[in-house]
Amino acid sequence: MVGGVVTGPPVHAAEDAVAAEVPPGSRVSLTVNGVRRTVTIDNRTSLLDLLREHFGLTGSKKGCNAGACGACTVLVDGRRVNSCLTLAVRLEGAEVTTIEGLAKGDRLHPLQQAFIDQDAFQCGFCTPGQIVSGVGCIQEGHTGSAEEIREWMSGNLCRCGCYVKIERAVEQAAGRK
Amino acid sequence: MHPFTYTKAADMREALSAGRRGGRYIAGGTTLVDLMRETVERPGSLVDISTLPLREVTVTERGGLRIGALVSMAEAGAHPKVRALYPVICEALELSASAQLRNMATIGGNIMQRTRCTYFRDVTAACNKRDPGSGCAALQGYNRNHAILGTSDSCVATHPSDLAVALAALDSTVRLLGPDGERTLPLVDFLLKPGSTPNREQALRKGELITAVEIPALPRPLKSGYLKVRDRQSYEFALTSAAVALHVRGGVIREAKVAAGGVGTVPWKLPTVERHLIGERPSHRLWAEAAEHAADGAHPLTHNGFKAELLKRTVERRLRTVGGTA
Numbered sequence: 042m043v044g045g046v047v048t049g050p051p052v053h054a055a056e057d058a059v060a061a062e063v064p065p066g067s068r069v070s071l072t073v074n075g076v077r078r079t080v081t082i083d084n085r086t087s088l089l090d091l092l093r094e095h096f097g098l099t100g101s102k103k104g105c106n107a108g109a110c111g112a113c114t115v116l117v118d119g120r121r122v123n124s125c126l127t128l129a130v131r132l133e134g135a136e137v138t139t140i141e142g143l144a145k146g147d148r149l150h151p152l153q154q155a156f157i158d159q160d161a162f163q164c165g166f167c168t169p170g171q172i173v174s175g176v177g178c179i180q181e182g183h184t185g186s187a188e189e190i191r192e193w194m195s196g197n198l199c200r201c202g203c204y205v206k207i208e209r210a211v212e213q214a215a216g217r218k
Numbered sequence: 219m220h221p222f223t224y225t226k227a228a229d230m231r232e233a234l235s236a237g238r239r240g241g242r243y244i245a246g247g248t249t250l251v252d253l254m255r256e257t258v259e260r261p262g263s264l265v266d267i268s269t270l271p272l273r274e275v276t277v278t279e280r281g282g283l284r285i286g287a288l289v290s291m292a293e294a295g296a297h298p299k300v301r302a303l304y305p306v307i308c309e310a311l312e313l314s315a316s317a318q319l320r321n322m323a324t325i326g327g328n329i330m331q332r333t334r335c336t337y338f339r340d341v342t343a344a345c346n347k348r349d350p351g352s353g354c355a356a357l358q359g360y361n362r363n364h365a366i367l368g369t370s371d372s373c374v375a376t377h378p379s380d381l382a383v384a385l386a387a388l389d390s391t392v393r394l395l396g397p398d399g400e401r402t403l404p405l406v407d408f409l410l411k412p413g414s415t416p417n418r419e420q421a422l423r424k425g426e427l428i429t430a431v432e433i434p435a436l437p438r439p440l441k442s443g444y445l446k447v448r449d450r451q452s453y454e455f456a457l458t459s460a461a462v463a464l465h466v467r468g469g470v471i472r473e474a475k476v477a478a479g480g481v482g483t484v485p486w487k488l489p490t491v492e493r494h495l496i497g498e499r500p501s502h503r504l505w506a507e508a509a510e511h512a513a514d515g516a517h518p519l520t521h522n523g524f525k526a527e528l529l530k531r532t533v534e535r536r537l538r539t540v541g542g543t544a
């Protein structure tokens with residue numbers, strides 16, 4: 042205790058009360074961008090919050106926190122998912138790739154470069170999710186036409202309305218341009 | 219979100235015994251986690267079933283198809299057997315949610331998903347489904363997205379699944395495994411209309427697990443397709459939708475399967491439309507005449523009267539493209 046006069050119930054009693062109500066947590070080990078991490082977390086922690094609040098990886102964004110915008114898109118075991126709807130405790134042994142894990146040193150991922158080449162963002166808030174989702178889209182092979190890209194990228198909203206250029210960037214990275 | 223304990227079930231027995239003790243199953247989590255965050259759902263313990271062996275797509279002895287409950291929407295939609303035998307299912311899946319959500323979400327979870335009624339999701343609103351006896355804010359509220367078929371004084375919320383509409387059209391069944399053993403129910407009996415107990419949505423007993431959905435064999439050749447009409451082109455729930463499957467031989471329709479989505483409190487089968495088609499020859503006129511019955515018995519609310527007409531046109535258009543007289 043540093044200074045101050047304690048009024049009300051003793052501090053220890055308050056701490057005990059809190060301790061008694063510690064919400065259930067779990068230990069989980071997962072690999073994020075190639076780095077193995079082990080943490081003990083409140084079971085309620087989403088993968089998005091784990092990345093942003095615990096690991097300082099703030100590239101993945103929280104738009105809606107409800108699966109409805111795609112700003113939080115990451116790859117789990119190679120597949121694109123919404124990290125806001127993913128409970129981190131479920132990810133024992135999983136491999137997670139975020140926007141921070143795409144570049145190789147100073148060499149941008151081809152889709153990151155394509156977003157710059159095509160001028161595919163304005164405010165940039167949706168961009169990390171768009172790029173990770175685009176990586177998934179290209180891997181899945183849904184880049185056969187502009188129309189197909191638009192449909193299979195529809196899980197990522199852009200409030201600035203950069204859709205036309207986002208589609209072109211995915212096209213470029215898929216090797217169609 | 220309320221606190222909860224978490225366990226991952228190692229096998230079916232472990233899952234069932236945790237389920238019997240009141241544990242809540244979590245598959246893809248895309249409905250459950252969302253609603254837990256809104257405190258609409260408050261399970262005290264989660265049982266992760268994602269590693270159970272329910273991930274197979276198999277052709278049944280009778281020539282139908284069995285899709286394991288934990289097959290993801292993405293896997294099911296891309297599966298060569300599903301694509302070859304029942305395009306209507308692939309189309310319904312690929313027009314659902316987003317690529318990210320379809321990677322997470324499962325077939326079992328999809329038919330279990332809860333309504334998107336905004337009052338249901340708002341814990342400050344009256345809602346008989348969430349809080350039995352509290353009333354229904356949608357009746358006097360903004361009900362443009364609500365149901366016109368199968369409604370009651372207690373609840374007018376739609377069942378939002380696209381997949382379930384395709385499965386209902388094809389007379390699919392749901393396989394269940396519980397503490398008392400296995401049973402199979404037609405999907406249309408598994409999903410319950412609200413009546414006076416809108417909080418009861420499925421005929422699922424405590425601790426019971428969906429293990430698979432089964433689509434019966436249908437006479438071949440079978441043409442099928444799904445049409446979904448919505449406020450935006452993608453990543454949106456249906457205002458109306460139609461699942462259609464037709465078996466035409468010798469220029470005559472021998473078998474017709476039709477169901478509608480976005481309009482019912484459950485996936486809505488259209489037997490009257492089917493009866494109008496069977497035994498007839500495909501023609502523009504036939505599609506229009508049959509589709510005229512799509513909204514029979516509808517009870518529109520203040521803001522969703524447009525759905526009756528939109529549904530007829532949706533059914534007609536899908537009949538026309540599937541029937542090949544486009």
Ligand SMILES: Cc1cc2nc3c(=O)[nH]c(=O)nc-3n(C[C@H](O)[C@H](O)[C@H](O)COP(=O)(O)OP(=O)(O)OC[C@H]3O[C@@H](n4cnc5c(N)ncnc54)[C@H](O)[C@@H]3O)c2cc1C
Nearest residue numbers: 108245246247248249250315324326327328330379380428
């Ligand atoms: C933004 C958004 C848009 C969407 N758009 C669409 C759309 O256009 N069309 C559409 O059809 N859907 C749509 N969805 C809904 C989505 O398809 C469902 O959330 C998903 O299919 C649920 O599956 P899940 O595996 O994630 O279920 P979970 O969230 O894991 O579970 C849902 C419920 O089912 C129970 N459950 C799960 N598996 C089993 C089982 N095997 N046995 C017994 N109980 C089980 C759980 O206990 C829970 O109550 C959308 C969702 C979001 C968030």
Ligand code: SF4
Nearest residue numbers: 335345346354373374
């Ligand atoms: S329509 Fe059903 S889910 Fe919506 S507020 Fe009324 S009772 Fe609740």
Ligand code: FES
Nearest residue numbers: 104105106111125
């Ligand atoms: S923050 Fe996850 S989808 Fe919007």
Ligand code: FES
Nearest residue numbers: 163167199200201
């Ligand atoms: S660039 Fe601003 S939201 Fe997409």
